[in-house]
Amino acid sequence: xxxxxxxxxxxxxxxxxxxxxxxxxxxxxxxxxxxxxxxxxxxxxxxxxxxxxxxxxxxxxxxxxxxxxxxxxxxxxxxxxxxxxxxxxxxxxxxxxxxxxxxxxxxxxxxxxxxxxxxxxxxxxxxxxxxxxxxxxxxxxxxxxxxxxxxxxxxxxxxxxxxxxxxxxxxxxxxxxxxxxxxxxxx
Amino acid sequence: xxxxxxxxxxxxxxxxxxxxxxxxxxxxxxxxxxxxxxxxxxxxxxxxxxxxxxxxxxxxxxxxxxxxxxxxxxxxxxxxxxxxxxxxxxxxxxxxxxxxxxxxxxxxxxxxxxxxxxxxxxxxxxxxxxxxxxxxxxxxxxxxxxxxxxxxxxxxxxxxxxxxxxxxxxxxxxxxxxxxxxxxxxxxxxxxxxxxxxxxxxxxxxxxxxxxxxxxxxxxxxxxxxxxxxxxxxxxxxxxxxxxxxxxxxxxxxxxxxxxxxxxxxxxxxxxxxxxxxxxxxxxxxxxxxxxxxxxxxxxxxxxxxxxxxxxxxxxxxxxxxxxxxx
Amino acid sequence: xxxxxxxxxxxxxxxxxxxxxxxxxxxxxxxxxxxxxxxxxxxxxxxxxxxxxxxxxxxxxxxxxxxxxxxxxxxxxxxxxxxxxxxxxxxxxxxxxxxxxxxxxxxxxxxxxxxxxxxxxxxxxxxxxxxxxxxxxxxxxxxxxxxxxxxxxxxxxxxxxxxxxxxxxxxxxxxxxxxxxxxxxxxxxxxxxxxxxxxxxxxxxxxxxxxxxxxxxxxxxxxxxxxxxxxxxxxxxxxxxxxxxxxxxxxxxxxxxxxxxxxxxxxxxxxxxxxxxxxxxxxxxxxxxxxxxxxxxxxxxxxxxxxxxxxxxxxxxxxxxxxxxxxxxxxxxxxxxxxxxxxxxxxxxxxxxxxxxxxxxxxxxxxxxxxxxxxxxxxxxxxxxxxx
Numbered sequence: 001x002x003x004x005x006x007x008x009x010x011x012x013x014x015x016x017x018x019x020x021x022x023x024x025x026x027x028x029x030x031x032x033x034x035x036x037x038x039x040x041x042x043x044x045x046x047x048x049x050x051x052x053x054x055x056x057x058x059x060x061x062x063x064x065x066x067x068x069x070x071x072x073x074x075x076x077x078x079x080x081x082x083x084x085x086x087x088x089x090x091x092x093x094x095x096x097x098x099x100x101x102x103x104x105x106x107x108x109x110x111x112x113x114x115x116x117x118x119x120x121x122x123x124x125x126x127x128x129x130x131x132x133x134x135x136x137x138x139x140x141x142x143x144x145x146x147x148x149x150x151x152x153x154x155x156x157x158x159x160x161x162x163x164x165x166x167x168x169x170x171x172x173x174x175x176x177x178x179x180x181x182x183x184x185x186x187x
Numbered sequence: 188x189x190x191x192x193x194x195x196x197x198x199x200x201x202x203x204x205x206x207x208x209x210x211x212x213x214x215x216x217x218x219x220x221x222x223x224x225x226x227x228x229x230x231x232x233x234x235x236x237x238x239x240x241x242x243x244x245x246x247x248x249x250x251x252x253x254x255x256x257x258x259x260x261x262x263x264x265x266x267x268x269x270x271x272x273x274x275x276x277x278x279x280x281x282x283x284x285x286x287x288x289x290x291x292x293x294x295x296x297x298x299x300x301x302x303x304x305x306x307x308x309x310x311x312x313x314x315x316x317x318x319x320x321x322x323x324x325x326x327x328x329x330x331x332x333x334x335x336x337x338x339x340x341x342x343x344x345x346x347x348x349x350x351x352x353x354x355x356x357x358x359x360x361x362x363x364x365x366x367x368x369x370x371x372x373x374x375x376x377x378x379x380x381x382x383x384x385x386x387x388x389x390x391x392x393x394x395x396x397x398x399x400x401x402x403x404x405x406x407x408x409x410x411x412x413x414x415x416x417x418x419x420x421x422x423x424x425x426x427x428x429x430x431x432x433x434x435x436x437x438x439x440x441x442x443x444x445x446x447x448x449x450x451x452x453x454x455x456x457x458x459x460x461x462x463x464x465x466x467x468x469x470x471x472x473x474x475x476x477x478x479x480x481x482x483x484x485x486x487x488x489x490x491x492x493x494x495x496x497x498x499x500x501x502x503x504x505x506x507x508x509x510x511x512x513x514x
Numbered sequence: 515x516x517x518x519x520x521x522x523x524x525x526x527x528x529x530x531x532x533x534x535x536x537x538x539x540x541x542x543x544x545x546x547x548x549x550x551x552x553x554x555x556x557x558x559x560x561x562x563x564x565x566x567x568x569x570x571x572x573x574x575x576x577x578x579x580x581x582x583x584x585x586x587x588x589x590x591x592x593x594x595x596x597x598x599x600x601x602x603x604x605x606x607x608x609x610x611x612x613x614x615x616x617x618x619x620x621x622x623x624x625x626x627x628x629x630x631x632x633x634x635x636x637x638x639x640x641x642x643x644x645x646x647x648x649x650x651x652x653x654x655x656x657x658x659x660x661x662x663x664x665x666x667x668x669x670x671x672x673x674x675x676x677x678x679x680x681x682x683x684x685x686x687x688x689x690x691x692x693x694x695x696x697x698x699x700x701x702x703x704x705x706x707x708x709x710x711x712x713x714x715x716x717x718x719x720x721x722x723x724x725x726x727x728x729x730x731x732x733x734x735x736x737x738x739x740x741x742x743x744x745x746x747x748x749x750x751x752x753x754x755x756x757x758x759x760x761x762x763x764x765x766x767x768x769x770x771x772x773x774x775x776x777x778x779x780x781x782x783x784x785x786x787x788x789x790x791x792x793x794x795x796x797x798x799x800x801x802x803x804x805x806x807x808x809x810x811x812x813x814x815x816x817x818x819x820x821x822x823x824x825x826x827x828x829x830x831x832x833x834x835x836x837x838x839x840x841x842x843x844x845x846x847x848x849x850x851x852x853x854x855x856x857x858x859x860x861x862x863x864x865x866x867x868x869x870x871x872x873x874x875x876x877x878x879x880x881x882x883x884x885x886x887x888x889x890x891x892x893x894x895x896x897x898x899x900x901x902x
Contacts, residue, residue, distance in 0.1 A: 013731075014728065016727050017473065017728060019722050019723075020472050020473065020722065020723050020724075020727050021468060021472055023472075023723040024224045024468060025468070027225075027226055027660075028220070028223050028224050028468075030226065031226075032222075032223070032226050032227055033227065034227045034228055036228070044677065047678045047679075047681055048683075049682060074826065075826035075827070077589055077594065128599075128600075129681070129687075130595060130599075130687040131695060132593070132826055136825065136826055144681060221659070224660055225659075225663035225664075226664070321542060324542075325544075325566070328565075329566075394657060395657065395729055397657070398884075470659075471659055471660050472658070472660065472723075473727065473729050474653060474656040474658035474727070474729050474730050474733060475658075475884075477733055477882065478566055478882060478884060479882065480733075
């Protein structure tokens with residue numbers, strides 16, 4: 001009796017091998033799941049955190065929203081951001097006189113330095129894609145909408161200047177003239 | 188030169204070409220089938236459907252640097268791949284591809300095949316030992332025990348079939364079978380067929396019995412230290428061996444070149460391909476068997492079953508002879 | 515490590531020579547790793563072998579030490595969260611949670627209810643993806659090359675779902691002190707609801723292909739028997755302990771977040787071998803699905819981060835706290851000590867893999883090499899977590 005039970009157990013064990021073959025046989029004829037990049041595009045990149053880009057102001061697509069406050073650089077865990085502020089423009093002689101007069105009266109002189117940064121240096125080789133910079137920007141100037149397929153031949157290919165990249169992007173899309181029409185003849 | 192010698196030489200050349208082609212085709216088939224089982228395409232870039240991929244692989248292997256580790260035995264190290272590959276060419280000679288289409292029609296065809304198949308074991312041992320690598324040694328040790336152990340049930344199951352046919356000549360065994368599946372030896376010897384398939388898997392070191400090259404445990408086992416064409420030889424030899432073993436199974440159990448309508452060689456090729464496909468499926472479906480379980484399967488299950496099969500077969504053959512004599 | 519190749523001396527580095535000093539006559543001293551297909555990372559195991567039998571095994575770690583705990587001393591609390599995503603990249607959200615939990619305990623910050631539910635959902639999804647990867651990799655060690663592909667196919671769906679709120683696919687830094695970074699969108703919730711029955715339908719296939727397969731059963735039954743007392747003496751937790759019959763799960767023993775409100779079982783196995791650990795992990799996948807379903811139904815509307823959540827330059831108040839979370843590998847613990855300054859004073863990470871690995875030396879004595887590899891796989895080690 002014991003022998004018969006053993007034999008039945010062995011047969012059912014061997015049957016499990018057949019069941020396994022049936023599973024792989026089934027998948028053999030089913031369609032494949034591979035996305036044949038680069039001939040086909042990966043479908044779900046909108047939520048993916050690729051590298052950072054600067055967000056432009058609604059009016060001028062070449063100008064970033066950034067106000068050079070430096071919160072992002074301070075918050076970054078990897079020290080990959082450097083904000084290079086613009087220098088104040090050299091005042092014209094009339095403006096100098098006006099400033100001197102205002103100072104003499106004791107009034108506060110308005111700072112005419114443009115707020116947007118001259119350069120926004122972003123070292124993508126150090127970035128940990130955590131999003132702390134983006135979340136702590138008071139004006140929402142950073143977004144993770146970069147090129148997910150970015151590739152380069154050397155490390156310096158990934159030392160981005162986001163302000164320059166924004167300008168290039170706007171020029172490429174033909175949006176650089178949109179905000180500031182130079183021809184005011186219709187007006 | 189005598190006609191026999193010319194025939195053998197021509198056949199050897201044809202076999203060499205065939206083995207090369209088989210290597211290429213099998214590499215492609217294996218990778219494509221593996222891919223499709225795993226729901227991915229397999230090679231698809233090089234050539235349409237990746238058909239030129241094996242060629243690219245061959246070029247890569249040929250172009251690699253051949254180096255030898257420190258303190259390795261140079262003679263044995265370089266002898267091992269050659270010894271793995273060259274005897275396999277001999278094994279193709281007794282195979283009956285069609286009616287009368289056999290390179291070497293000798294009465295001991297089966298014995299020739301089994302004898303020379305043993306040389307592959309020698310090459311594995313040499314490879315593992317000569318590389319001066321502990322992983323290689325482990326792989327070689329496993330290979331020896333495995334191959335030597337599984338030759339015995341193999342022999343016994345094949346012997347049962349030759350008892351029925353009355354000859355060790357493969358051509359005769361095939362001729363004794365008929366055109367339709369119910370006339371083939373698999374109907375009269377199903378147990379022998381199963382035992383043969385399991386032993387064939389073990390002899391060619393294919394999964395689930397691929398311990399000598401157990402990839403995840405001993406990092407490529409006996410061929411760890413080989414690169415380029417040295418590895419390529421082992422690779423080719425494995426596929427060539429597989430084809431031999433499947434061809435013998437076809438000849439002995441599945442009716443060889445018999446079949447309706449289509450010419451003999453086409454049927455032979457079809458049957459061999461079917462068995463090879465089955466082997467490839469086995470590799471990609473089952474996990475590896477542990478070493479002592481491997482030997483257990485052999486000594487506790489396959490050997491007794493093969494002996495019982497042989498005894499039963501010889502009993503019935505004797506009975507048939509006896510009743511014939513009486514009549 | 516210099517190589518000694520003097521003719522009188524055996525070749526090898528410091529560890530091998532030390533190990534070989536106490537090796538018996540006629541045994542083979544072999545290095546498994548640090549580069550090895552089955553050690554799941556850079557783990558080195560020195561084995562003394564008599565033929566195929568492992569007489570003695572000694573794991574050597576430290577090849578992946580990245581000074582995570584030292585990095586904490588130069589970062590603020592908010593800046594340390596990306597590190598937590600990389601300690602154990604397979605169950606990154608558990609480490610995320612342990613750390614922000616410790617900070618919240620220290621500062622007494624209450625997390626909104628919706629954030630708790632989002633945390634539970636994402637953490638459980640991460641647990642499922644971790645177990646799926648473990649399953650595939652374990653079978654790869656045992657020589658089956660297809661199940662890993664099937665597991666990764668399912669795992670891709672989970673990664674797509676988790677990509678929606680977190681933006682990442684593997685090393686998540688999604689939790690923030692006081693909640694989570696982003697809410698789950700409606701599209702994401704819809705996909706979660708579709709995913710759960712789909713994965714439930716896939717689990718029988720895993721059973722057919724693998725769990726019932728006789729070859730696999732022979733490979734993992736009666737292998738690596740770990741007695742409960744051995745677990746206790748080494749401090750093993752997670753499926754390793756539960757596979758040996760110890761009823762300990764941090765979600766029930768030291769409940770946190772909304773787990774007390776959820777109805778789920780803790781799978782325990784009485785078989786103390788690798789099969790028991792395997793069964794426990796497969797059952798945990800099903801239980802995680804149950805938890806996610808309940809959370810989706812019970813999740814209230816609201817914020818996902820507390821109002822007035824700490825800004826990056828926030829200083830943690832002085833004090834100490836400890837938070838323990840049930841990770842895929844066991845009890846993940848983060849001990850935080852702050853002196854009220856800008857950076858944290860000390861962070862100690864308790865990795866479950868470290869305690870689980872210490873069992874290995876004792877359990878693998880006298881087994882075959884193939885079994886030693888199977889035991890190592892069943893412990894579900896992730897070396898970055900062990901080395902930190």
